[in-house]
Amino acid sequence: MFGRASATSCHIFYFVVEFLDEKLAEFLFFDADRIIKNLDRYCAAIAAKATGSIEGVWGFIDGTVRPICRPSKGQQAMHNGHKRVHAMKFQTVVTPDGIISHLFGPVDGRRHDLFILNQSGLKTQLEINPSFHNKLIYGDPAYGCTNVFCCPYKGCRVNAPxxxxxxxxxxxxxxxxxxxxxxxxxxxxxxxxxxxxxxTTPTATLDKLGVFFTNCVTIARGGSNNSKYFSCKPPTFDEYLASYA
Structure with a gap:
């Protein structure tokens, strides 16, 4: 292809992949400037869709499990008991405009979501920024209820409302x-x-770039299932890449 040996093309591909990963790491972790500008819009979109929702929710956090081949070493660390596969785990926050606005990982597949949250430092970053005070990210019970996170009510005393x-x-x-x-x-x-x-393969790097390019597709197409569901338009490319530039 292009007059080059396949091995050469492969080396070029992985060089570009690793270059992009290095340049985009901080940008994909948390683009605070863009999120802050849209916080009120995100909260309004979620509140409009969930009648009587928790006030101030602007995004949704979760961990995703990416299965991998059984490694020759460290099999126990990579094994996810819940899914019963060897895997890597990532943490993401999705906003109503369809953009994956936070990405952290990879982490060993055996790790609990709360461990990943503590490792990521996301909670600290939200707490030290006044713009995120009284704003919440919604997740499953593993994330608990704090000044920046909230979760479902649980226990035997949960009432009808x-x-x-x-x-x-x-x-x-x-x-x-x-x-x-x-x-x-x-x-x-x-x-x-x-x-x-x-x-032998930069699997985590390719996963992270998949997130970036999926965000780009969402923007190029003017939305995704998420943004249409919440009636919340995604940013333009200029807005999305503003802090990176």
């Missing part, structure tokens, strides 16, 4: 799963477990 609120928030939180589906829809490589050889 609280159960209804849990139901409404659960319905909108499913949008996180849609975003994961978008990634494998456009970039199927992460779904090919046999090719996910952590010792």
């Amino acid at each position: 609280q159960m209804e609120l849990n139901k409404d928030m659960s319905a909108v939180r499913v949008s996180v799963e849609w975003s994961y589906g978008e990634i494998t829809k456009y970039y199927s490589f992460p779904d090919y477990k046999r090719h996910q050889r952590v010792a």
